[in-house]
Amino acid sequence: MSKLLLDMDLLRTLVIGITTGSFARAADRIGRSQSAVSLQMKKLEEQLDVEIFEKQGRALALTPAGKTLHDYALRMLELNAETVAAVRGSAIMGSVRFGMSVDFENTWLPATLARFARSHPHVAIEIRMDRNSVLAAQIERNEIDIALIFSNDRRADIKRVAELDMTWIGKPDTNWPSEEPLPLLLLESPCIFRQAAIKALDDAGIKWRIAVTSLSLGGLWAAAEAGLGLTVRSAVSIPHGLANIGPARALPALPRIGLCISQADKPTTPAISRLHEVITEVLAENLSLK
Numbered sequence: 001m002s003k004l005l006l007d008m009d010l011l012r013t014l015v016i017g018i019t020t021g022s023f024a025r026a027a028d029r030i031g032r033s034q035s036a037v038s039l040q041m042k043k044l045e046e047q048l049d050v051e052i053f054e055k056q057g058r059a060l061a062l063t064p065a066g067k068t069l070h071d072y073a074l075r076m077l078e079l080n081a082e083t084v085a086a087v088r089g090s091a092i093m094g095s096v097r098f099g100m101s102v103d104f105e106n107t108w109l110p111a112t113l114a115r116f117a118r119s120h121p122h123v124a125i126e127i128r129m130d131r132n133s134v135l136a137a138q139i140e141r142n143e144i145d146i147a148l149i150f151s152n153d154r155r156a157d158i159k160r161v162a163e164l165d166m167t168w169i170g171k172p173d174t175n176w177p178s179e180e181p182l183p184l185l186l187l188e189s190p191c192i193f194r195q196a197a198i199k200a201l202d203d204a205g206i207k208w209r210i211a212v213t214s215l216s217l218g219g220l221w222a223a224a225e226a227g228l229g230l231t232v233r234s235a236v237s238i239p240h241g242l243a244n245i246g247p248a249r250a251l252p253a254l255p256r257i258g259l260c261i262s263q264a265d266k267p268t269t270p271a272i273s274r275l276h277e278v279i280t281e282v283l284a285e286n287l288s289l290k
Contacts, residue, residue: 008080010044011073013037014052017060018070044069085119085278094271095124099135099147102217103237109148112282116275123271131217133190135262142264145272148279150192150234151260158260161283166196166254168246169238170230183211183229185220196254197232204252234259236287259283 017026017037027034045052052066062070100109110127117125128135128144135147139157151158176183182201186194201208211229214220220231221239234257235244245251261279263272 004047006047006076007044008077010040010047011069012077013040014044014070015073015077017041018062021060023060082115082119085115088274092120092270092274093122094269095126096146096269096271096275097126097128097144098275099128099130099138099144099149101132101135101147101149102129103150103233104148105129105217105237106239107237108282108286112278116278120271120274123274125275131187132192139262139264142266145264145266146276146279147262149260149262150257151262152192152255152258153260157265158258158262160258160260161280162259162287163256164234164236164259164287166193166232166257167235167238167244168197168230168249168251168254169233169242170224170245171227171241172243172245172248174227176229181207181209184208185212185214185223185229185231186210187217187220188213188215192257193232196257200252200254206252259287 013026013030016029017023020026020029023037023041024034027037030037041052048065048069050065050069051063052069054061054063054066098113100113104110113125113127117123128138130138132149132151135144135149136151138144139147150164184197186197189195198208212220212223214223217233220233221242223229224231224242225239230245232254238244246254261276263276
């Protein structure tokens with residue numbers, strides 16, 4: 001009896017289906033019809049001779065066997081990606097200086113960069129975490145090669161890969177007297193999130209005051225966790241213990257913010273091109289971008 005070899009495409013569809021919450025959204029992500037995706041999952045069940053899904057309203061729900069398969073599928077897909085990257089990356093040499101907005105320091109991105117370093121042993125990667133305005137200036141001065149930043153600038157050297165919602169973030173159980181100005185926790189200027197928060201409140205006629213000004217995002221999070229006020233960032237990096245409190249407090253709508261890859265005005269090397277490709281791929285996977 002031959003050993004069963006699972007199809008990586010089927011496992012990828014399974015993971016995307018669970019991540020997006022439906023076969024319809026999974027079909028849209030991978031560019032196939034919903035019926036084709038359903039047939040893929042049926043084939044996977046037949047190969048393993050188990051039921052992977054169970055009905056739970058309209059949402060996709062996994063059986064115990066399905067949960068086990070999903071856990072292994074995540075590991076297999078990650079290992080597959082790392083294997084491909086390692087084989088391809090072994091031939092790439094050089095160096096790359098990557099700038100990353102501090103909003104991503106506690107997300108999946110640092111682990112991705114660590115995998116990039118392991119799978120590209122002949123590439124020296126230097127990572128800088130800083131504020132968006134600082135990174136943008138470093139790109140202008142060619143002090144870094146490529147950066148992932150938040151920006152609403154429309155320039156040729158800035159590639160917008162997504163638009164994310166700005167979010168009012170604070171401690172859910174903290175109450176501020178309604179008759180007093182709303183306490184804000186903000187980074188020093190220039191800061192696109194600071195500008196958006198102040199403009200939204202001014203346009204809505206809501207009084208506010210700056211309770212904390214910080215040089216670092218970590219300082220804002222610490223102040224928010226202490227209940228000193230609320231801040232505005234994207235929802236991509238809300239720390240544990242904090243939440244989007246905008247709807248519950250009937251706070252005004254905020255604009256969207258562009259998530260961008262900015263590259264220095266200099267010849268592109270294979271190392272820079274490969275990191276650009278990896279960052280684009282991981283953003284698509286983790287932010288459900290098509």
